[in-house]
Structure formats: structure tokens, C-alpha cells
Amino acid sequence: MGEPQIVNRGDQQTVHNTNMYALQKGKENLAVTSEEMQIFLGINMIMGYIRYPKARMYWSSEDGLRLGIIADAMSVNRFEQILSYLHFVDNYTYEPENTDRLFKVRPVLSTLQKTFLATADPEEFHSIDEQMIPFKGQLSIKQYIPKKPKPWGVKVWVRAGSSGYVYRFEVYQGSANRGHSSGLRMAGDVVMRLCDDKKHKNHKVFFDNFFSSIPLLEALKDLGIYGTGTCRANRVKGASQKLKSEKQLTQEGRGACSVVSTNGNITITRWLDSSVIHLASTCAGQSPEDTAKRWLKKKKKKKISVQRPFSVALYNQHMGGVDLVDQCVAMYPHRRRNKRWYIRVFFHFLDVTVVNVWRLYLMSGLEKMNLLIFKASVACALINAGSLQQNRRGRPSGTPPPAKRRTVTKVPSEVRFSTANHWPKLTQVKNANRCHDAACTWKTKYHVALCPGCFANFHIA
Structure with a gap:
């Protein structure tokens, strides 16, 4: 629309x-x-x-x-x-000192960045994840991510709302083009750049363990942004010793939970589901708990209720924004093969734009x-x-539009190779057509576009 x-x-x-x-x-x-x-x-x-x-x-x-x-x-x-x-x-x-590897498609990306932000009202909950633009040709910024459905291609960092609307994105150009470093590692710097328009607006951002770390959550909190993310065990600093051990949680059974808060009011949650997970958050903790249905491994036809911390429930509810975008784009993607990588990038973002406009249409209440x-x-x-x-261009014409070019139809085999009623007939067409006999290069006005001397050769099977 x-x-x-x-x-x-x-x-x-x-x-x-x-x-x-x-x-x-x-x-x-x-x-x-x-x-x-x-x-x-x-x-x-x-x-x-x-x-x-x-x-x-x-x-x-x-x-x-x-x-x-x-x-x-x-x-x-x-x-x-x-x-x-x-x-x-x-x-x-193009200037030789230009290090932007996306130079060939930069105007399109810059226009979309501004349009995506200006068109929609910001949501409260956002998620940050990676996206892949499939491409297998030669390209210096091409990445390989084995767990993705399309493992080879151009990687894009995306910030999307929980509705599936894309607000910000950044195409990954390799380690040499990371931009300004804030000491939060490459992944932390990506989160800070994608969230720089949300300062002091009390928005909530969710990300997985590739991005998550305690310093990142502290940096976001200083900007008035609440963060929540799954966290690797070696990134929770000294909180690991204060939490219950994995052995203790296993003894308590599935759904067991241990929570501790750091000096910076960051809540670290260790929860036992099918395996032990760690969650760090500046806006959610253990309470209020709810229950989640889980299948038993030994009895696949039986479900059990498992206690679930609030931070886990909130994370599961709002983390899937980027995955929702990927799902919508993958339904009707532009997949025409093209050796020029920037054409693939352009059509990918054309698909993303359509999904964004569709989300706006749904949000409008129509x-x-x-x-x-x-x-x-x-x-x-x-x-x-x-x-x-x-x-509408030009002066209106009083003459009728020219007739469309006649569609050339093939003669069916059963008619072409039958043994009777093959008589040459001169037609009244204005322009001659090329003879249908493959061995002839002349043009003729006979029906069916055959020179008199080619009739016998054309009708012999």
C-alpha cells in the first residue's frame, strides 16, 4: 500500500x-x-x-x-x-582511500535506515540478532555460519521490534571495518551502535549469548536502556560462585532456579531446563514465576509443568523479532541468481521493506x-x-493505438507431419515472416511462413 x-x-x-x-x-x-x-x-x-x-x-x-x-x-x-x-x-x-566495502549499495542502505526509523513509532521491546543474505560467489565480506539455513552469505546485524518490524540494521564488513571500539568486544559494540537512538527512553533490548556480557548490560543501563540476554557461564564474573552449582540444581529437578544480583543491580539467573542456562538482566529477575509445559525425554507423549523465572518468560516472549522477519522474508524471497553481490543485497532489503510495510499496515488497524x-x-x-x-506521457493521439504484434504459434506435430492438405497459400500480411524451415533463412508471405521450395522439407518427418 x-x-x-x-x-x-x-x-x-x-x-x-x-x-x-x-x-x-x-x-x-x-x-x-x-x-x-x-x-x-x-x-x-x-x-x-x-x-x-x-x-x-x-x-x-x-x-x-x-x-x-x-x-x-x-x-x-x-x-x-x-x-x-x-x-x-x-x-x-569511488576514491581509493574509501574503505567502505558497501560503496556500491550504500545510498540504498542509508535511505532505508532513515525510512525505517522515521516511518514507525518505536516499540517498547526490541531484539538484536544476526541475519544472512545468501550468496556463494567471491566476496571479501562473505561469512559462513553453519547453523543458519543458508550458511554462506553476507551477515547483517538487525534490531527489530517484537512485532517483526526492522528498525535498524548494519551490514557486517569484517574485522577491519568495525568502527569505533568501546571496549565491549565486537558484538557489544554492535549492540551499542544499533541502540544509540534509544537513549534514556526506558526501552528493553534482548539478545543471545553471542552479544551478552555484564559490561554490556552496565553500559546500556548508563544510557537508560534495559537489557536482557542469555549469558555464557564464563561471562557472569564472580556471580558464578554465589549461584547454586549445576549439580545442586540437577538434584532439585527440572525447573530449579538460583538468582543473585550484582552491585550494579544486574540479576543473574541460573535455571535448569533440559540443560542449565544463564540469563542476565537489568529489568527482570525470578519473580513472578509461571509454569511452562515441557516434554519428558523418556516419555515423549507426556508433558510436565516446569517452574519458569520471569526473566526467562520475558526473554522467550520478546527475543524472536529478528527470527520473525527472517521467517516472513523466507516465505516469498527474491532468489534469482546474480553474480553481482550488491544486486543480491538490494533485493534482500527490498523484501525486508515489503515486510516492514506489511507490519505497518497491520499496526494501522485496517x-x-x-x-x-x-x-x-x-x-x-x-x-x-x-x-x-x-x-499519460506526450500529447494525446487521435489515432487508435497500434495493433499488438501477432503471436507466432508453432504448428502441432500431428498436423505438420500428416500426409494430406498441405497446399501453399499466399496471405495478406503486411510484413513477411521468416521461413519456418530450419535450413532456410528467407522471409515469405506464404502460410505457414514457408517458402514454396521449403514445403516438402518442412513436412517430412
Whole structure:
């Protein structure tokens, strides 16, 4: 619904740089317009939820394959031209001392950062986690995370609300481009950068044990931000000796809990579930406890009730914001293979933008709509808007629009190789067609586009 406006904010720059890149590559007459760019983006959205093995199948002459909303909006050759020259910066503005490895897609990322923050009212609960943009080609910032569904790709740090709306993100560029260090390790610095717009607003942030540490929670608290995260046993400082040992918790049984507070009012919770976990928080502790249902390992068909600390319940409730974004993006992703990494990054964030707009739509209180229907409506809106603006250009013509080019149909095999009724017939077409015989290169006006001398060869099986 709001997608065309979001796209329009940066499409003028994208159109300019695409035409500039084509000119630099020797393509002088590309002349992409903003209207064509809207149609191009809409087509790519449709390709995310209607998947064909090959892109050209959307323009197939076969009735069972051809997709009219795509094929009627733009020709396949024009689509491939725009895709091959799609660019977001002028390459000649690159300076050797520029260490930004995301230079080729930086304008898009900067625009989205501002748009995501300005469009939605901030939620109280946020989570920070990593996200992967699948890519297996050669790239210096490519990462490998074995536990991810797509282990190879570009890593992105994301801060999302518990609703699944993305507020902030930062593409990881490697250890050489970490930016300012605050002494909280690389992961702690990421959290501080992603939360620098939430100072003294009493927001709650959740993260896993990759980020969590006692110094990080203290630094966030100094900024008026409450933090909660699972914590590794070697990061709880001296609290480990004050807590009950794992052996004691095991003896007490599943659901046993031990809590201690540090001098900085940070609560450390050691809780026994299927294994022992540690949780550190500046806003939650053991009380009020509730119960959680768990399966018994030995009796899989039986559930038991387990006592659960409040900090664990709060963490489980609000930690899944980034995972929710990943789930929505993975439902209808843009997965067309492309050797240019920045094109993959662009289309990934286009998918994230659609999910964000969908979340805003749901928050507005309007009639509920699932993501597929919403994405389809956005894609159609882009294509229709671009087509209407193209048709309105220039002086209105009093002559009817030119007739569409006749679709060339193949002659069925049973007709082609039958033994009767193959008589040459001269048609009244204006332009001659190329002879259907593979061995002939002439053009003819005979039906079915065959030279008189090629009839025998064409109808012999």
C-alpha cells in the first residue's frame, strides 16, 4: 500500500546511476525511466511468490506458462537490459582511500535506515540478532555460519521490534571495518551502535549469548536502556560462585532456579531446563514465576509443568523479532541468481521493506491481510502506476493505438507431419515472416511462413 512512495524516494537516483552505468559500458540508448523502474521492481516482487525455473518462462508463448501481468507490462529483453545495468552509484566517484566495502549499495542502505526509523513509532521491546543474505560467489565480506539455513552469505546485524518490524540494521564488513571500539568486544559494540537512538527512553533490548556480557548490560543501563540476554557461564564474573552449582540444581529437578544480583543491580539467573542456562538482566529477575509445559525425554507423549523465572518468560516472549522477519522474508524471497553481490543485497532489503510495510499496515488497524496478498497488491500497484504514467506521457493521439504484434504459434506435430492438405497459400500480411524451415533463412508471405521450395522439407518427418 505504501510501497510505491517508499520506492519513489530513491528511484530517481537509481535511474540516473543505471543510465550512467550503461553509458559507461557502451550502451548509449538505455534511457531507463522512473516509470520503467517501478514496473521492474513490481515484476521482481511477483517473481518472488510465483517461481519459475527460468526467468524467460514468464514471457513464454505457451498459454500454460505465460504470465500476463509480467509479459504485458515489459518485454523480456527490456527487463534483462535493466537488470544487467542496474546500479546505485556512479563508479567514477569511488576514491581509493574509501574503505567502505558497501560503496556500491550504500545510498540504498542509508535511505532505508532513515525510512525505517522515521516511518514507525518505536516499540517498547526490541531484539538484536544476526541475519544472512545468501550468496556463494567471491566476496571479501562473505561469512559462513553453519547453523543458519543458508550458511554462506553476507551477515547483517538487525534490531527489530517484537512485532517483526526492522528498525535498524548494519551490514557486517569484517574485522577491519568495525568502527569505533568501546571496549565491549565486537558484538557489544554492535549492540551499542544499533541502540544509540534509544537513549534514556526506558526501552528493553534482548539478545543471545553471542552479544551478552555484564559490561554490556552496565553500559546500556548508563544510557537508560534495559537489557536482557542469555549469558555464557564464563561471562557472569564472580556471580558464578554465589549461584547454586549445576549439580545442586540437577538434584532439585527440572525447573530449579538460583538468582543473585550484582552491585550494579544486574540479576543473574541460573535455571535448569533440559540443560542449565544463564540469563542476565537489568529489568527482570525470578519473580513472578509461571509454569511452562515441557516434554519428558523418556516419555515423549507426556508433558510436565516446569517452574519458569520471569526473566526467562520475558526473554522467550520478546527475543524472536529478528527470527520473525527472517521467517516472513523466507516465505516469498527474491532468489534469482546474480553474480553481482550488491544486486543480491538490494533485493534482500527490498523484501525486508515489503515486510516492514506489511507490519505497518497491520499496526494501522485496517482489515487484516496476509503477506502474500499484500505483496501481490504492492507489486500490482507498482506495475499499474508505472504503466499509467507511461501512457499519460506526450500529447494525446487521435489515432487508435497500434495493433499488438501477432503471436507466432508453432504448428502441432500431428498436423505438420500428416500426409494430406498441405497446399501453399499466399496471405495478406503486411510484413513477411521468416521461413519456418530450419535450413532456410528467407522471409515469405506464404502460410505457414514457408517458402514454396521449403514445403516438402518442412513436412517430412
